[in-house]
Amino acid sequence: MKKLFLLSIAILAGVSLHAQGYQFTVVKENPITSIKNQASSGTCWSFSGVAFLESELLRMGKGEHDLADMYIARRNYADKAEKYVRMHGKANFSQGGSFADVIETLDEYGVIPEESYKGLSYGTDRHMHSEMESALAGYVDAILKNKNGTLTPVWKKGFNAVLDAYLGEVPAEFEYNGKKYTPQSLATDLGLKASNYISLSSYTHHPFYQPFGVEVPDNWRWALSYNLPIDEFMEVFDNAISNGYTVAWASDVSEIGFNRNGLAVMPDIDAPENAGSDQAHWLGLSAGEREKKVRDQIENGPMKEKVITQEMRQIAYDNYQTTDDHGMQIYGIAKDQNGGKYYMVKNSWGEAGKYKGIWYASESFVKYKTMSIMIHKDALPKAIAKKLNLK
Numbered sequence: 001m002k003k004l005f006l007l008s009i010a011i012l013a014g015v016s017l018h019a020q021g022y023q024f025t026v027v028k029e030n031p032i033t034s035i036k037n038q039a040s041s042g043t044c045w046s047f048s049g050v051a052f053l054e055s056e057l058l059r060m061g062k063g064e065h066d067l068a069d070m071y072i073a074r075r076n077y078a079d080k081a082e083k084y085v086r087m088h089g090k091a092n093f094s095q096g097g098s099f100a101d102v103i104e105t106l107d108e109y110g111v112i113p114e115e116s117y118k119g120l121s122y123g124t125d126r127h128m129h130s131e132m133e134s135a136l137a138g139y140v141d142a143i144l145k146n147k148n149g150t151l152t153p154v155w156k157k158g159f160n161a162v163l164d165a166y167l168g169e170v171p172a173e174f175e176y177n178g179k180k181y182t183p184q185s186l187a188t189d190l191g192l193k194a195s196n197y198i199s200l201s202s203y204t205h206h207p208f209y210q211p212f213g214v215e216v217p218d219n220w221r222w223a224l225s226y227n228l229p230i231d232e233f234m235e236v237f238d239n240a241i242s243n244g245y246t247v248a249w250a251s252d253v254s255e256i257g258f259n260r261n262g263l264a265v266m267p268d269i270d271a272p273e274n275a276g277s278d279q280a281h282w283l284g285l286s287a288g289e290r291e292k293k294v295r296d297q298i299e300n301g302p303m304k305e306k307v308i309t310q311e312m313r314q315i316a317y318d319n320y321q322t323t324d325d326h327g328m329q330i331y332g333i334a335k336d337q338n339g340g341k342y343y344m345v346k347n348s349w350g351e352a353g354k355y356k357g358i359w360y361a362s363e364s365f366v367k368y369k370t371m372s373i374m375i376h377k378d379a380l381p382k383a384i385a386k387k388l389n390l391k
Contacts, residue, residue: 020301022263022336024360029332029344030246031058033066035357037350041127042095045218045250046072047348048327049102052248052374053111053192055331059244062190070119070127071112071183074167076101080220081140081159085151089144092217095133099199099248099327099374100223106194110183116174119167132166198380198390199225201372202233204314209387214372216324225372226388230310232381234367237330237343240379247330248374249345249366252322256295257365262353264345264361266368267303269294302338305364313368324371334360 033054038047046069057065076097084093119127139162143155164170173180181189206212211224228236240247257265269291297303306312316322332344343366345359353359377390385391 020337021299022301022360024334024336024342026344027333027335028241030241030244031055032246032329032331032346033058033064035346035351036069036348037126038069038348039126039128039350041073041129042133043069043073043097043127043129044348045097045099045327046070046076046102048329048346049099049248049374051329051346051348052099052246053102055246055329056192056376057190059246060191065190066114068112068114068117068119070167071117071170072102072105072109073097074119074163074170075105075109077136077163078156078160079105081136082156083220084140085143085155089141092220093137093140094217095129096218096324098216098219098221098223098324099250099372100219100221102248103194103197103199103374104221104223106187106192107184110185110187111190111192112171112174112183112186113176116171116176117168121164121168122166129166132162135162135166196376196378197374198377199223199372199374200228200233200236201225202228202230202310202313202370203317204310205318214324216371218324228384230308230313230367232384233370234363235381236373236375236379236384237366238333239381240375241330241333241343243379245376245379247379249328249330250324250371250373251326251328251361251366252316252324252369252371253326254323255365255369256291257298257362258369259295259298260353261299262355262359263298264359264365264369265298265303266305266308266362266364267294267298268306302336302340305340305362306368308364308367316368317371322369322371328359330361330366330373 033051036047038044050067050069050072054065054067057063080093084091136159139159143151173182176186201214206227208227208229211226213219213222214225237247255266257267329346330343331346334342334344336342341363342360345361347357347359349357351357380390382391
């Protein structure tokens with residue numbers, strides 16, 4: 001009877017421990033603006049890039065601003081169409097994009113407050129871009145197929161008319177906080193300059209400490225990123241956050257460890273530590289069955305995660321296991337109840353999940369699945385900036 005009682009206590013203790021979930025403690029947190037919702041649009045790159053700029057304005061003491069995500073998307077659609085036609089249709093033309101589309105256009109296109117350009121001229125209160133994308137793609141493909149033998153001087157005007165119909169005409173001027181601005185003058189007044197920002201990545205098929213164009217379809221601008229060894233790449237995250245900067249983060253989110261409830265982890269499905277008490281049965285499962293078991297157990301609490309290497313990153317990239325899925329904003333660092341390190345992530349799916357639009361991405365996940373980041377150049381550690389000839 002006594003043994004049975006002790007066994008029951010042990011089982012209950014095990015269940016309690018197993019069900020405790022994740023308990024996060026903030027180590028460092030930098031200011032962000034409110035959670036936005038990209039809804040049914042492939043514009044995460046704009047939402048996260050703009051969120052990054054909004055945090056930059058907070059950091060610079062410029063106050064809180066809500067900038068128009070769809071203004072950036074609209075401007076880039078026009079640029080993308082021109083590139084697509086110049087490339088005879090041999091380029092990416094879709095809703096996707098990169099942080100370069102937000103940052104590299106700052107000086108030319110400026111910014112507009114959300115109140116002056118919502119990009120919702122098609123009868124809904126949420127972004128829904130599938131019909132618009134089909135209409136725009138059909139238009140540029142028709143331009144390419146025309147039998148005139150040359151392009152007319154008005155095809156861009158027609159394309160922009162479609163954009164205006166769906167997203168609204170871009171105002172030449174607008175009033176904001178009691179002053180009249182153009183998009184360019186507002187960016188200047190806010191102190192937003194493209195030259196202040198750099199992109200970074202970490203892959204071995206290009207030389208380290210040199211810039212290269214990350215070969216993903218959404219990098220249609222062919223923008224360059226500085227290439228760092230993975231340990232120095234991760235050092236940039238920590239240095240930026242610890243010094244008050246946030247990070248625009250492009251990542252793969254197709255892994256089983258990235259769920260819809262605010263977690264992004266990289267569980268080691270082959271680790272005996274993840275097998276629980278039924279280790280023999282666990283290790284006898286197929287890879288697919290183990291993955292399902294891991295997915296089911298992720299939210300129960302911290303698990304043994306993969307140890308990530310530079311070689312693992314490269315193999316995953318070369319074999320399409322790491323793809324440019326989603327843009328988000330990293331703004332802080334937290335620890336779980338076991339001391340595990342996580343990056344605090346602002347998403348653009350509305351107040352979804354357990355943490356109301358915030359995700360906690362483990363160090364292993366970020367190290368493995370980050371494709372590129374955008375930061376203020378002053379967020380670089382001095383030694384790394386020197387290696388990149390930036391200081």
